[in-house]
Amino acid sequence: MNILITGGRDCVGRVWDVRTKQQIDNLEGHNGTLCSIVAQEFDPQVITGSHDSTIRLWDLRNTKTPVILTHHKKSVRSLAIHHEEYTFISGNK
Numbered sequence: 001m002n003i004l005i006t007g008g009r010d011c012v013g014r015v016w017d018v019r020t021k022q023q024i025d026n027l028e029g030h031n032g033t034l035c036s037i038v039a040q041e042f043d044p045q046v047i048t049g050s051h052d053s054t055i056r057l058w059d060l061r062n063t064k065t066p067v068i069l070t071h072h073k074k075s076v077r078s079l080a081i082h083h084e085e086y087t088f089i090s091g092n093k
Contacts, residue, residue: 003060005046007034013048015060025063029056036079038088047088049076055090 004016005027013027013034032051039046044060055069055076069090078091
């Protein structure tokens with residue numbers, strides 16, 4: 001896939017096709033600034049962390065969030081993904 005995902009203060013993750021330079025989808029659902037976005041290279045899954053203290057796992061095939069993690073008490077500021085074990089860690093302020 002040749003995509004780029006951006007996020008910011010508007011609480012929306014935007015999915016872009018880098019070949020055509022066109023926006024192809026929105027990842028809507030957060031209620032705060034998107035602070036961190038990670039993706040697996042070969043799986044159409046994206047993980048976003050937000051100031052709303054949640055982490056969302058997105059399935060890009062249908063832009064749905066089958067999993068929403070609400071264990072943080074403060075903004076989720078960072079995410080890191082392990083590329084071999086399908087796991088990730090998160091950090092907050």
